[in-house]
Amino acid sequence: MTYLPGASFAPFFFPNGKRIIFSSNHLAPRGPEFDLFAVDIDGSHLEQITFAGGFDGFPVFSPDGKTLSMSSNRKDVIEKDGTSVYRVNGMPAGPTDTNVFLVDWVDDVRDPTASTPPPRPTMEQTHDADDFAAIVNYLADDARDGRGVGTKGLDQALATLEQQLKVWGLEPGNAGSFRQEFEVTTKVERGAKTAMELDGKPLAAADFTPLASSASSLVKGAIEPVGWGIVDVDAKLDDYKGKNVKGKIALVHRFVPPDAKLEAPAAGRLGDLRYKAFIARGKGATGLIVIDDGDLKQDEAPLPSLAAAESESGIPIVVITRKAGAALGLRKGGGHRAILAVALEPVRAKTTNLVAVVRAGAAQKQPGVVVLGAHLDHLGMGGPSALDKEPGIHNGADDNASGVAGLMQAAQALVKKRAELARDVYIVAFSAEEMGALGSEYYVKHAPTKEPIVAMLNMDMIGRMRNNIVHVNGGGSATEWKDLVEAACKAAKVSCTIGGSGYGPSDHMPFYIAGSPVLFFFTGSHSDYHTATDDADKINAIGGARIAAIATDVAFATANRKEALTYVKAPPEAMGSGDVRRRGASLGTIPSYSEEPNLPPGMVLSDVAPDGPAAKAGLKGGDRIVALGTAEIRSVSDLMFVLESAKPGTEVKVTFVRAGKTQTVTATYGVPRSRR
CATH class of the missing domain: 2.30.42.10 (PDZ domain)
Known part of the structure; x- marks a missing residue:
């Protein structure tokens, strides 16, 4: 919560649960002068509450929040016969008396009717946390549309950050521009030629949908029902046993059999329609029809959305309604035939990496550049990468508004030190990371400078620090990282776990594959990951600001090294922990x-x-x-x-x-x- 010198103690929650009041002598750490201070629960907006000389401590709010009690050695005395006595009762006042006081509490004295309310009071000690919280709050606001690629919200965020970097004095990093544009496929749409017939009768468009992973092609053939369409040795399921689908269109139930008693991971894997299409294609089927009619006790699930682009499965795949299937009695056999005509049209959109540079100002320059990055995009309204399937704005406060907030703080700090920098430092907010680190891969392949990248530092999900620990992955990608990172962590009073190769599902990996040492700052996963509940009110702002300071110090030290870092190519580290049975094999x-x-x-x-x-x-x-x-x-x-x-x-x-x-x-x- 606090990183103040001296002693800070006796914390007590405000009645609203959003701030904490406590006693501290951090303004004079070696002295007995203790005052009351308040701070937001994310570590931002430190405010001094009392200013009396001496000791104020042990604050406690009344349940209604209207009164504050505290202990204090302040005195309301008068002189009587040469002795200090309390004005209220005339009793002698001792030199070290500490008494209990009650004071009326007004939570916010700012004028709520003002057209532009004054900013909240704060102190220099939490300035970085205040700024960190402000950036996260802006980026993770519903108005940013979840920062999905192709949304106005992502464009707004990009423009706002670009303007701020200009104000701070950073230079454009891509051939005179702050922007590096590239194209991605954001979704696929149902083309006009998409159609389906069952036994010669056309289906209404509302009664079927192709999957985003469907092949765009035309197939005709007999329909062969194959139960749930699952083949799995561990689950003891083989719906293709005794069936021949070669040259035919396979018909399968959606989801998994309710009596199979599958655990959630197995149910998700075996119910995946891409998996069922893979099995059908491997058995020789030319197409796949899916109906949610395997468990009629359950309400029918809506037809899948066709919003996001997926890897193509090689055969046409359509999901039809129960009504459409039941009308023709598909499950009763009888030599049914189908025509599947799928014409999917990819929608391409331009998106942008934001690229700025802090130019080295030292008299003696060193070869190469340092890249400091974080991804700006998130999931928008959700999509296939979301772990909650109900559509809604996914604000991505931790993933990765927090990393961008850290990136902006590092940019501001480094530009103040540019006169000392021996190498240029590129500040990059990547797009399309959630689509497979596409922005960072594009940057590596189209680097805006011919100078070698001596190191890349990535901040992704740094907003949920717990127990004052940050994980610094990639520590094994250069032999010098451990000493550089440990020094920065010690200065920030943060515990760092350092290690691992440069592989990992974020923007540092393309740089590592290309031969650059990398670091990946990360505070750990959580239950809000890739859900609509990853919101700004859960961010540890002061923790994120400390991580940004660590990244800044490491980037500065790396930029000023005379020798290049020693690149180490190491295998990916084992994931997870504990004695857990795992499926399958690896090819590396x-x-x-x-x-x-x-x-x-x-x-x-x-x-x-x-x-x-x-x-x-x-x-x-x-x-x-x-x-x-x-x-x-x-x-x-x-x-x-x-x-x-x-x-x-x-x-x-x-x-x-x-x-x-x-x-x-x-x-x-x-x-x-x-x-x-």
Whole structure:
């Protein structure tokens, strides 16, 4: 809550639960002068309450918040016969008396009718926390539309940050501009040629929808019902047993069988329609029809939304209503036929990385630049990455308004030190991180400077500090990081855990793959992650401000090193903890989430883990895997479906394309990182 010198003690909540009043001598840490202070529960807006000489302490509010009691050695005395006596009762006043006082409390004395109310009172000691909270509150306001790519809210946030960087004196970092534009696919729409027929009868548009992962193609054929469309050894389910769907259109129930008693992770995995399409395609089906009619005791689920773009499954997939299926008696057999015509139209949108630079002003410059970054985008109204499926504004206060607030504070601090900087420091607010770190990948491939990037520092979700701890991942990506980070953490009075490779699902990874040492500042996940409840009122502003100070100090120290950092390529660290049974196997591949719309099917590798199965087999970044054994691989999802059912220690033939030539190698599946 506080990082003040001296002693701060006797905290008590305000009746509204949003502020704390306490006693402190931080203005004169070695003396006995204690006054009352108040601070917001996020560590911002420190305010001095009492100013009397001596001791004020142990504040307690009445339940209605109208009265404050406190202990104090202040005295209301008069002189009588050469002795100090209390004015009220005439009793002698001792030199060290401490008494209990009651005072009327007025919570806010600002004029509420003023057209522009004056700012809240605060003190220099929490200035950084105040600014951090203000930036988070702005970015995580409902008016920002969840900062989804393509929204006005994201554009507004970008313009506001750009203007502030100009005011502080930063220079444009991309060929005279603060903006680096690129295109992404934000969604797919149902094209006019999308249609469906069952037994020669057209279905109304309201009775069916293609999935975003559907192939855009036309198929005709017989319909073959295959139950729930699940094949899984562990769950002892095989709905394709005794069925032949080759050249046919498979018909499956939506979700999972209610009597299978599957745990939530298994139910989510086996009920995934991309998984069911992968199984159907592998069995030779030419298309997939899905109906929510496997458990008629449940209300019918709405047809899936077609808002977000997903990796293509290779066959047309449509979900139809119970009414449409029941009208033709699809579940009763009888040689039904279907025509599926899916025409999905990708919607491309421009989005922007915000790029500024603090130019080095030291007399003796060093080669290379330092990049300090955080992603500005979030989920908008939710979508497939949201962990709550009800649509609503996802404000992303921690993910990642907090990181951007830290980035802005670092920018302001570094520009004040530019005369001492030996290397330029680029300040980058990335877009499209939630779509697969697309903005940072684009930046790495289209860097605005030819100078090598000597280090990249990333702040992502730094707003929920607990127990005064921040996790600094990537500490193993350079041998010098530990000493540099520990010194900065000590200065900030924060405990830091330092370690790990430079791999990880955020904007630092493209830089690490490209050969730059990286750090990733992170305060941990929480139950509000990727939900509509990740709001500003849960942010630890003073903790975030301390992390920003650490990142600033490390960036400054790195920029002024005479020697370059020693890059270390290390395998991804194991995820999770505890003795937990894990599924499947690993190949040690690092997928690319490139947004190039004309790429052929397959999974492109951005890198391979050192000493992993893929690396040992000779695969490398840039290769495009198109098959594992007999399973066609068209996307990252396909690869994951294969790995989930694979066994460590078994061999697999990997078919891939390198420089336009198809090649084959044999790899041995490894143990998933979380099982090591």
